[in-house]
Amino acid sequence: MRFEFRERKAAQAAALLLSLNHGHMNYMKLIKVMYLADRRSLVETGQPITGDRMVSMSNGPVLSAVLDAITYGRRPHGGNEWHDYISKPEQHAVRLRKVSQGEADYDELSHFNIKILREVFAAFGKMDPWALVRYTHTLPEWDDPQGSSHPIDPAKILRESGKSDAEIEHIARRAEASAFFQSLRNVV
Numbered sequence: 001m002r003f004e005f006r007e008r009k010a011a012q013a014a015a016l017l018l019s020l021n022h023g024h025m026n027y028m029k030l031i032k033v034m035y036l037a038d039r040r041s042l043v044e045t046g047q048p049i050t051g052d053r054m055v056s057m058s059n060g061p062v063l064s065a066v067l068d069a070i071t072y073g074r075r076p077h078g079g080n081e082w083h084d085y086i087s088k089p090e091q092h093a094v095r096l097r098k099v100s101q102g103e104a105d106y107d108e109l110s111h112f113n114i115k116i117l118r119e120v121f122a123a124f125g126k127m128d129p130w131a132l133v134r135y136t137h138t139l140p141e142w143d144d145p146q147g148s149s150h151p152i153d154p155a156k157i158l159r160e161s162g163k164s165d166a167e168i169e170h171i172a173r174r175a176e177a178s179a180f181f182q183s184l185r186n187v188v
Contacts, residue, residue: 001154003051004179007063010050011085013037013117014066016106018086018096020121027070027094029125031062032068032132037120038063039139041113042154043161046171048150049113054152056143060136061152070094 017033018025038048039061048054052063055172065092069082070089089096106114136142140160141152154175 001155001168002053002179003048003175005051005053006108006154007065007069008081009113009163010052010063010066010069011082012106012108013113014082014094015085015096016109016114016117017072017121018094020118021125023096024093025088026092026129028059028092028129029127029132030094031067031070032060032126032129032136033063034066035063035136036124037117040120041116042157044116045112046158046167046174048154048168049109049116054141054154054157056141056145056150056152058145058147059133061139061142065119100158125162 013034014030017030017037034050035054038052040046040051050063050066052065052068054061055064057067066082069086073083073088083097085097087097109117124135127135137166141156143150143152155168155172158171163171
């Protein structure tokens with residue numbers, strides 16, 4: 001099951017979380033809170049907020065493209081919306097680049113996305129980054145990759161949350177159709 005990653009939407013989600021934390025945050029904490037928000041959205045709606053690929057790493061599950069944007073910075077061929085919103089890391093933290101002008105800065109996020117991000121931040125945003133690592137190690141989809149990384153199948157998250165095989169199949173078909181139509185829009 002794959003979803004279409006939307007960098008601008010991911011950047012806006014990160015920006016909202018940073019704004020809730022006075023404009024800055026340890027980047028490992030940001031990655032974990034974003035993962036937990038995507039996970040919750042997936043379980044509740046069948047669609048993650050960012051559409052990013054989820055992977056198990058030694059420090060727990062992460063969103064792959066979000067980790068890459070933080071770790072490696074700007075990409076050489078387009079797709080630099082992340083850094084329009086989020087600074088490069090300094091001393092293990094990232095900062096909000098844009099001062100929010102309100103809802104207009106979050107035009108990619110639905111009201112429901114914003115609600116989930118706020119609620120996940122309220123639940124996990126005050127935790128120490130290493131406490132978040134320990135917490136995410138308890139999630140059923142995390143598999144210790146022994147220093148590497150392993151993809152996380154969203155179907156496993158859905159199954160563990162009580163979704164039936166029929167519901168998971170429906171979500172997978174909808175995700176594939178959406179990704180296909182998005183790829184056509186990218187060609188045109």
